[in-house]
Amino acid sequence: MAVLVTGGAGYIGSHTVAELLEKNEEVIVVDNLEKGHKDAVLGGKLIVGDLRDKEFIKNVFYKNDIEAVIHFAAYIEVGESVSNPLKYYNNNVAVSLNLLDAMREAKVNKIVFSSTAATYGEPENIPILETDRTMPTNPYGETKLAVEKALKWSDTAYGIKHVILRYFNASGAHISGKIGEDHNPESHLIPLIIQAALGKRDSIKIFGNDYNTPDGTCVRDYIHVSDLAQAHYLALQKLRRGEDSAIYNLGNGKGFSVREVVDVVRKVTGKNINAVDAPRRPGDPAILVASSEKIKKELNWQPKLNDLETIVATAWEWHSKHPNGYDDK
Structure with missing residues (x-):
């Protein structure tokens, strides 16, 4: 079946x-x-x-x-x-x-x-x-x-x-490099930063730098x-x-700030990505992180690729080979 x-x-x-x-x-x-x-x-x-x-x-x-x-x-x-x-x-x-x-x-x-x-x-x-x-x-x-x-x-x-x-x-892409993330329009942070690394956009906007977080930018899972x-x-x-x-x-159990994600993409890609501060977006909470303790306990779920560098590296592997997304458009 x-x-x-x-x-x-x-x-x-x-x-x-x-x-x-x-x-x-x-x-x-x-x-x-x-x-x-x-x-x-x-x-x-x-x-x-x-x-x-x-x-x-x-x-x-x-x-x-x-x-x-x-x-x-x-x-x-x-x-x-x-x-x-x-x-x-x-x-x-x-x-x-x-x-x-x-x-x-x-x-x-x-x-x-x-x-x-x-x-x-x-x-x-x-x-x-x-x-x-x-x-x-x-x-x-x-x-x-x-x-x-x-x-x-x-x-x-x-x-x-x-x-x-x-x-x-x-986030990320299949470890084989065969499939990845291709949205149109793209609204997710990691592929947007990667687009800047690929020269497909001039800069990446950081919406809000005065949140009550360690570096002032939003923290996400x-x-x-x-x-x-x-x-x-x-x-x-x-x-x-x-x-x-x-x-x-x-969830990952811990969050990463927007600035942290930008820095990790810079490190993984070796590209000088221009990040520009922009006003807060209405309705953006400072921190959004989910607990996964229940599914870990009940279904023995164990994330294997939860390091942010690994997540970004798999995304970069796919996007650098498919800068315009899938060929079937």
Whole structure:
């Protein structure tokens, strides 16, 4: 039986597909390739189609022997979600409801959901715990939280068991150098700094230098994308054991400031990157770091690539070979 990976041609999805293939899993990827890339799918069966089409997704289940779902397909730009919230509700929430409906009809009762630590909003604690209150400060976080709640009630009503994974900044690239991060537009810090190292932008902006942090710049949690992929596989194994639904944070356990990240990229690339101070962005908390103690304890998750230099080095390896991203655009 196959594992269905929605959004499996995207950044984290493609790395999770790679992890599943390494574990000799049968994989089916569904992606409309609006944001994803065919070249990022290293194996398995790719079905190109839009999950907003109810009949399409029901057909996928009808025509394939699917055991479980790992669900990534979503829009992820926080700023865009604020300016166009209905786009995010129409995609992120409606797609997930279509998927759950198709799972219910096909009697598929296991789903791993790629959520976000943005569901917490302004943190109550540092590091953030799974039991902390959820109060998103943007529509992106709200849409992910809405799906989390739909999962909870789908478990109660239909017995569809779930594992929800909440995390912040996926970073780096596959150790093989075959796949990496290619967003358009790019909004993540490490690839933006690497673009400056490659000469694709004149400078990198540091938004705010007067936060209550050691060097005045925001502190964030960075986690290697392959470590995230491993966590999705462990979550799948938990569901296969017939265990109860659960929510886990994924994080590095410690944060790095924007200046620290810029300095590490300078060190790894050997490039003189121009960093320019800019005003704070509204709504940026000073520190966002998640605790991963629960998933380490319950699922024995052990990140292997959690050193920031290693994360940046894998990203640099991919971006320096693919300065314009994937070739399939």
